[in-house]
Amino acid sequence: MAADEQLHNAASKGDDDFRIVTDLLNLSVSKHKIDEHFTLVWANPYFYKFIGFPKDEYEALFHNLPDLYYASNPEDLAVITEHVLYALEHDTGGYECVTRLAHKSGKLMWVKFSATFLDEYVDGYQLSYTVMTDVTELMEAQVELEAQKLALEEANADLERLAFVDSVTEGYSQTRFNIEAARRIACAGAGAFQLVSLDMKKFKLLNDIQGIEMGNEVLRHVHAMLKKHLRAGELLARISADTFNLLLEAADEAETIERLTGMVADINRFNEGRTHPYYLTMSMGIYRIDDPALPITSIRDRSNVARNASKAIATAQHFTYVFYNEIDRQKLLREKDMENRMHLALGDDEFVIYLQPKQRLEDGEIGGAEALVRWIDPVRGLVPPDEFVPFFERNGFIIEVDLYVFDRVCAMLRRWLDEGRPVVPISVNMSWAHLRNNDFLEPYDRIRAQYDVPAELLEIELTETMVFANPELLIGVIDDIHRHGYRCSLDDFGSGYSSLNALKDIDVDVLKLDRAFFSDEDADNEREWNVISSVIDLAKKLELETVAEGIESIKQSAMLKEIACDMLQGYVFSRPIPIEEFEALLSSGKEE
DSSP: OOHHHHHHHHHHHHHHHHHHHHHHHTOEEEEEEOSTTOOEEEEOHHHHHHHTOOHHHHHHHHTTOHHHHGGGOHHHHHHHHHHHHHHHHHTOSEEEEEEEEEOTTSOEEEEEEEEEEEEEEETTEEEEEEEEEEOHHHHHHHHHHHHHHHHHHHHHHHHHHHHHBOTTTSSBOHHHHHHHHHHHHHHHOTTSEEEEEEEETTHHHHHHHHOHHHHHHHHHHHHHHHHHTOOTTOEEEEEETTEEEEEEEOOOHHHHHHHHHHHHHHHTGGGTTOSSOOOOOEEEEEEEOOOTTSOHHHHHHHHHHHHHHHTTOOOSSSEEEEESSHHHHHHHHHHHHHHHHHHHHHHTTOEEEEEEEEEETTTSOEEEEEEEEEEEETTTEEEOHHHHHHHHHHHSTHHHHHHHHHHHHHHHHHHHHHHTOOOOOEEEEOOGGGGGSTTTTHHHHHHHHHHTOOGGGEEEEEEHHHHHHSHHHHHHHHHHHHHTTOEEEEEEETSSOOOGGGGGTOOOSEEEEOGGGOOOTTOOOHHHHHHHHHHHHHHHHTTOEEEEESOOOHHHHHHHHHTTOOEEESTTTOOOEEHHHHHHHHHHHHHO
């Protein structure tokens, strides 16, 4: 049979088999010889529409030779060739692949090729049917999805580093130390470890004289020297400022002091040969962990109490130390005293409300405030919140304190409304202890109804620790808060390792960025601000307001405004102040 007749018969058979289907589906279908050119034998009208070339023009320019058509992008033809050869070698009966194809307009399309080998031959070459499908939008969407996934992974990695790596020493952060220490203590059992809290004396003076960078160099040096003395299974971290924690193997007092003496000696070895030495001195508290069930925060509290007591000891050594024992009893006595007096103190209004203003960065005005509680003891004076709040959380009295604060805030808002004063939303902290009761919002509603205060003026702050400890429980809690009309904020976001993915399920109104994000007061750490900016961008996409906490410098404030953070809260704008001072500040701002 002549070649022309063979071609005609092949084309006719193709028309008979595929014309109806391809016309209905607008599919590009073509028949090719499996030769070195993939010579086109027949194609339906949609083939030419697909590539943009009319049939006559295609034949005149490319002579039905697809390899000539692909001359400008041979790497894409190579993808097809590779799949054809593989199919022939493994007798698969056809192939599928995705590669690019140039349209007449010059646009490169992503095309899926689906080919079936036929039991037909022309000029001794087997024939195949090929269907082409434009998958450009799908490929572009996949590329965009991969880019978004990569960006999210990078943001999470940056957050993980921010949470787990100390920015100064490049060693463990407090968060990572807490996790690792708790695990090792629990696995080892009672009496296996002791926690040493180490604080550098007069370090602030060194910072003031030599500058922050020199201070950081000293901190890195101290960290490196302490790390040299660690044994397998022991841990070290800078906890805050110039305070370090060491989890060491438990030993008797003499051996422990011998080890600590060696550490301090190595820290001060840089003075050897100096005419005017400068010795770094330290105070230390040591707590032998006899109860591995204690939370790591309680273990640290005990070593901190001992360390603070050691500061008063006079010594010719370069460090002072106290082992936690009698100090423990004294602290328990103070807590017992607080427990004996707390109900009476609440009834006598010894707990006082302070307000810390939140500044709107858009116009510099007050956009709200956080209500904070202070205990003014008539005998002891101001009792630090970090002394009574953790204790009240442990014994459950924090519930009564929180409701007292909420009552005073509602009374204050009612008075502002009645007197025609400027009014801004006030946020109150809610302890996890409330969540033990399924009807935890009932007393809040009763108080609010008593004062007839609009719920939208009240915001309930939940801490990051509460949320990420049990996100399933908190999803329902937040829904309840919203059903009752209150706003809800996530406080301390970033103080631990926060997963950005979890935010899609935590339907809060406000995201409060913890001071851990803002370690650089000069706002010069580009990587740190890239992370902050990414979190704020994500919050905006989730329609969350953002509040930056612990802001202490004008540079930080300016940078936050530049990246469109909604509000800040910190000493750069105002410390926590009594209600009367806040009212005066709010009124003066509104009058301006």
